[in-house]
Amino acid sequence: MKRTDFKKHAAALMLGLVLLAACALPTFATSANIKLTDGHGNPNTGSIHINLYDSTNNKALSGGELTVYRVAEVQRKNGNLSFEYCGDFDGCAIELGDLTDSTLAGQLQEFLPANAEGIVQAVSNDGNVVFDDLELGLYLVVQTKASNGYKPVNSFLVSLPMAEDGQWNYEVDASPKVGAYTPEPETPPSPPDTPDKPDKPDTPDTPETPDNPDNPVSPGNPDNPVAPGTPDNPVAPGSPDNPVLPGHPNNPVMNGLPQTGQLNWPIPVMAISGMLLFAFGWATDRKYKTV
Secondary structure, rough: HHHHHHOOOHHHHHHHOOOOHHHHHHOOOOHHOOOOOOOOEEEEEEEEEEEEEEEOOEEEOOOOOOEEEEEEEEEEEEEEEEEEEEEHHHOOOOOOOOOOOOHHHHHHHHOOOOOOOOEEEEEOOOOEEEEEEEEEEEEEEEEEOOOOOOOOOOOEEEEEOEEEEEEEOOOEEEEOOOOOOOOOOOOOOOOOOOOOOOOOOOOOOOOOOOOOOOOOOOOOOOOOOOOOOOOOOOOOOOOOOOOOOOOOOOOOOOOOOOOOOOOOOOHHHHEEEEEEEHHHHHHHHHHHHOO
């Protein structure tokens, strides 16, 4: 009796598990429910949104560039999902194993031809990069230009679509580990401008040779001065002639009638005085001539 009850309970438990699995099966991502084309038969597309954020320093990276390369396309064979190399990676022999393995992304980057065509997007100031309208497939993401103050992030792979929580996600978000922080070196001061070379001074003109001065004319010999003549001996002055004594005047004729009270005596006195003075002068002159 007990054995029969155990079998019934075991059978009921198995049935419950089968029913649970059957109910949950449509919610799991399988190759059967991947939409490779849209309702019009055109290839389906998706997008990749990448955020570069430094959680250690709590800051978003800015600047730089990210490039995506389509490595493989999605194919469904015998109900199974697989990737087949395409484009620049056609003929690549690297086995696509664990897509989360960073070494696989590094190997594919080394295989990447120098002239490979990719889609380039700049990193915004908030560290975001969006690649829209991408064909479904496997993509290699490479930071071809580092962000300001950081080393480039390691290359990584993104599957489009990507299975998340039992669903196929056609808008994939990726947050790779950022590169090492490298503080920007201080910009050294610019060297001073090289001063212009000074102009060479003009060559001075050659001074003209001064003319030879004329030989000075020798001064002529001065004429011999004429000796002054001997002055003539002065002639001694002659002796003056003896003065003639004036004669006695005639009695003057009285014109007119005599005036009342007129005096006549001064006349002879003056005449005699004049004669005495003349005689004294003449005697004195003779005395000096004799000496």
